[in-house]
Amino acid sequence: MKAFRGAMHRQISFSELSSLVGQELGCSEWVEITQADVDKFADATGDNEWIHVDVPRAKRTFGAPVAHGYLTLALLPMLSQSMIEIAGMRNGLNYGLDRCRFTNIVHVGQRVRLRQKIVSVTPKREGLLVVKDVSFEIENEPRPALVAEVIFLLFPESGGRDAGRVNQ
Template sequence: MRTFTTFDELAGAVGEELGTSDWLTIEQDRVDLFADATGDHQWIHVDVDRAKAGPFGGTIAHGYLTLSLVPFLGNQVLALETPGAKLNYGVNKVRFPAPVRVGSRVRDTVTVKEVTDLASGKQLVLGHVVEIEGEDKPACVAETVVLLLP
């Protein structure tokens, strides 16, 4: 785990791969709870029997479920203990190159992409690559944006 306590430390880490989270197994219960939370009950995610005959041989996680795990997984890699508030500002780029089959494991590798000065503080862009154990393509590639206020 890499801990940043100053903006200068963050700026000095631009371009650096910080590390990789632990593996997380994607269980059907998590997928079902996400479906309930979002109202997205498409059969490919929640109907185990029907999905067995589908294109992936079983249920898969929602792409947005995978994206929603980025803060949890990323917090295993870095901690922001800079002064002031830390606000999620958005996501610049998101792609879901491969489906996450229920029962598979994922983990996140985090890179500091950029630190930009703003009138209100700093803007931090982090790169995330969520890989699937044993798969060639990642589940998710994203750039998250965090506002760091003084």
């Protein structure tokens, strides 16, 4: 897959994040999942199960090789950053996931895109704890590839020296 480097869909300021609670941020651009992407992910993670990397066998059984669910999830940072830019943010930390479910198979050659909605924004550790509902849609499929609640801890440029430390 090629990293999406198009124009941001939306730019907001760090101080405006709370005003977006309950709002959908829209969708990212479509990204095609290639066999090369799947092979690289298999090499990086050691998950070389045949459904991912044995193309002839996977074609016979599934119609095409199956992308790793975690590969789809790993697209989250790239696609999220392509959708929204937060001005005045120094850095952000991945704080975790709740209710992550892989609800459909993504085959090699299919395209996926991210849809996200801000659920809550709460002050925490000199920053903001931002919870988003996300789904990865598969082009021309009624069910998404995955749905999850993702949590990020974001810090403003003006935060204290240790604002990015997780173990405060």
